Amino acid sequence: MRGLSLGLLVVLGWAHGAAAQGVVVAPHAVYLDHRTRSASITLYNPGADAAEVEIASIYGYPVTDSLGHFMLHIPDSVDATMPAANGWIEAFPRRMTIPPLSRQTVRLLARPPQGLSDGEYWSRVMITARGAAPVATADTAGISIGLALEVRTIIPLTYRKGALSSGVAITGLTVTPAGDSLDVRARLERQGTAAYIGTARGTLLNAAGKPVARFEQPVAVYYDATPGFMLPVAGLPAGSYRVRLELVSERPDISPDLLLRAPPARDSLEVRLP
């Protein structure tokens, strides 16, 4: 390495600021069935520079951690006992350059193995977008540092074969104070033969049965999960309330015809606010 005296340092700058590297991805979730075996995603580059994009398939599914957060679990290895579709999902094109303000359709084709059993198979589509790197200006006598940003978007992919069903049961509903909120937790036991994709709706009812607080949060229950939901209670008077939790097989970000319908699951619990 070449030595450098402080006296040699002169102004050297990075052209930084509005990088805007990334692509818009639609839809939120991809569904394929055994009959058509194909789907597509649309990518749009809203930036002023071309975006280099790469598509990959990985296996993973959501779980909940000890805090009740949904986390993406990616196993270290995938074996035959796992309902993994990532090994037989192909993207066309897999690599592309999307010019500024342009869109690109990516076809996803499934080539499932012969004799695939009825069921639901999962994968995640990972879209990596790279934009132009930051550009150093002129002088090279000093030390200048700039870091480019790269973004990866991971969306769920579901492959279905045969008649499938889904549902969820609520057990073990608990409510504990957490600052100016209530931490609502419940064990969600998946029913049927497919992941439960839906929405959790919580309502706090006062003694008169009037709703005084709510939450609404998308949920994805691939295996049994114990999510936590925060129900804001700041400013509410002390007294008896009832927390009502309802799960419905609806998602505002996914077309209803792609979701497996299931009867709503409900539970409630009496609580007292100090």
Added chain:
Amino acid sequence: MRILTKVSAVVVAFMSLNAAGASAQSANINATATVFQAITVTGARYLSFGNVFPVVAKTVVVSDATSGRFDLTGQSSGNVNVSFTLPTNLTSGANNLPIGTWTGCTNGTNTTTGCTSFTPSAGATASAFSGAGALFVWVGGTVSPAANQAAGAYTGVVTLTAAYF
């Protein structure tokens, strides 16, 4: 965010007035479309340390104007996991410059005031979009040039991965 747009389209049939028995008719139909919120993950601002000096460590905190920023959009109140792939060295040709002590913060609005801190190098962070379907992520760090650090333009890549459910 789901937006149900109902467009009332007026269809007017113009009938030839010289046709026998012709009369003007009009009818209304509703055209509906459901627009789903798209997902966007954008590297909105480079992380830049500007000029540094040998043996003088330089830190960019998340509230600095030169911190890195990612802008995410998605479903209102939807869950998202945010994780980072971070360099340990920046490079300029064959020369390395250590970087570390990463800091991060997330917020549903585009301000670091009141944002939720996290450690980008500590694995995935569970977060959620705001009611408006927005999430902003800032990242900062510290570079430590050596006494004999070679001059040059050092670069690296910060990768944010956003997993939707």
